[in-house]
Amino acid sequence: MIGAAPLIPIEIGLTAAVVTVDRDAPGILVAGESEAGQTRAALPSGPFDPHAHRTLEIGLRAWVEAQTALAIGYVEQLYTFGDRGRNARRVAGGTPGHRAHDNGTHAISIGYLALTRMPQLSDTTRAPVARFEPWYRFFPWEDWRQARPEILNKVILPLLENWADAGAACEPGRTLSRHERVRFCFGAGTARWDEEKALERYELLYEAGLVEEALRDGCAAALARDRFPALGEAMRFDHRRILATAISRLRGKLKYRPVVFELMASEFTLTELQRTVEAISGRRLHKQNFRRLVESAALVEPTGDTSTATGGRPAALFRFRRDVMQERPAPGLRLGIRA
Numbered sequence: 001m002i003g004a005a006p007l008i009p010i011e012i013g014l015t016a017a018v019v020t021v022d023r024d025a026p027g028i029l030v031a032g033e034s035e036a037g038q039t040r041a042a043l044p045s046g047p048f049d050p051h052a053h054r055t056l057e058i059g060l061r062a063w064v065e066a067q068t069a070l071a072i073g074y075v076e077q078l079y080t081f082g083d084r085g086r087n088a089r090r091v092a093g094g095t096p097g098h099r100a101h102d103n104g105t106h107a108i109s110i111g112y113l114a115l116t117r118m119p120q121l122s123d124t125t126r127a128p129v130a131r132f133e134p135w136y137r138f139f140p141w142e143d144w145r146q147a148r149p150e151i152l153n154k155v156i157l158p159l160l161e162n163w164a165d166a167g168a169a170c171e172p173g174r175t176l177s178r179h180e181r182v183r184f185c186f187g188a189g190t191a192r193w194d195e196e197k198a199l200e201r202y203e204l205l206y207e208a209g210l211v212e213e214a215l216r217d218g219c220a221a222a223l224a225r226d227r228f229p230a231l232g233e234a235m236r237f238d239h240r241r242i243l244a245t246a247i248s249r250l251r252g253k254l255k256y257r258p259v260v261f262e263l264m265a266s267e268f269t270l271t272e273l274q275r276t277v278e279a280i281s282g283r284r285l286h287k288q289n290f291r292r293l294v295e296s297a298a299l300v301e302p303t304g305d306t307s308t309a310t311g312g313r314p315a316a317l318f319r320f321r322r323d324v325m326q327e328r329p330a331p332g333l334r335l336g337i338r339a
Helices: 056-068 150-165 178-186 195-207 212-216 239-253 259-263 270-281 287-297
Strands: 010-022 025-035 038-042 045-047 074-081 106-115 131-134 300-307 315-320
Touching (some): 010 056, 010 239, 010 259, 045 056, 056 106, 106 259, 150 195, 178 195, 195 239
Parallel strands (some): 010 106
Antiparallel strands (some): 010 025, 010 045, 025 131, 074 106
């Protein structure tokens, strides 16, 4: 057809957010990759090869094992990420903030959430840089276990309020104003913090030009800033957005599916279970209320054995009660931890 736009090749990629919990810290599996002369954490990923991979999930598992020497267990599909420029490559010496160009192929990535008990990444010959990093290193404002993070009141909210002041009272296509979106996402003013809105918070920070990825992508709001705040570590491509999606999904799913037990040993104490839930949700839970919740949900059963690993009084050991999957459709922990 005369005048038709040239066809752009499309590549389907597979990206995994592999989560574990180690000593009360939620970890995400990453590998270091160079971008513009800097080493950026990247999630395990690779292209889908229809000749080698019978299904998308088989392809994902193959890439994770090839890049990290880890065979993953529980996997579920998250979302399809297809923004133009999401796979753009930047070269060292480029103009700061100048948008990088794609290599002519439009990359679409299908993101997955995978859960695993803390493995030993000992095969350094196959995966010399694969490691688990605490996910709060990338999202420090999401960890409320000790107290409300200082970075919110001292850095993030003042910058977001300034950004909201500079915008129109009602933006085209938006139901909520900028100020309302800040309150809704970050629990400012009288609004409550919702731990499930990790993705909405990251995307609002990106829109306001406050995360490094926005500057790297040439976002106008980021380019207009005289100084750029350090809000967690950036990741390669849009992998921090994929991780934020995984955090939101997992936090929400705790409440209606027993996914937390994919992160637990076969036998555990109630304290270990509580700390794992706290690590994922980013919130501290009341001990007695949590135990009553677990008891009423009938998710666990005693093994009859005890553990002395804590060094104090022996603690009863429990295991996941698998019959609960047949007894009701949504067996989760309805925590009610918003504050």
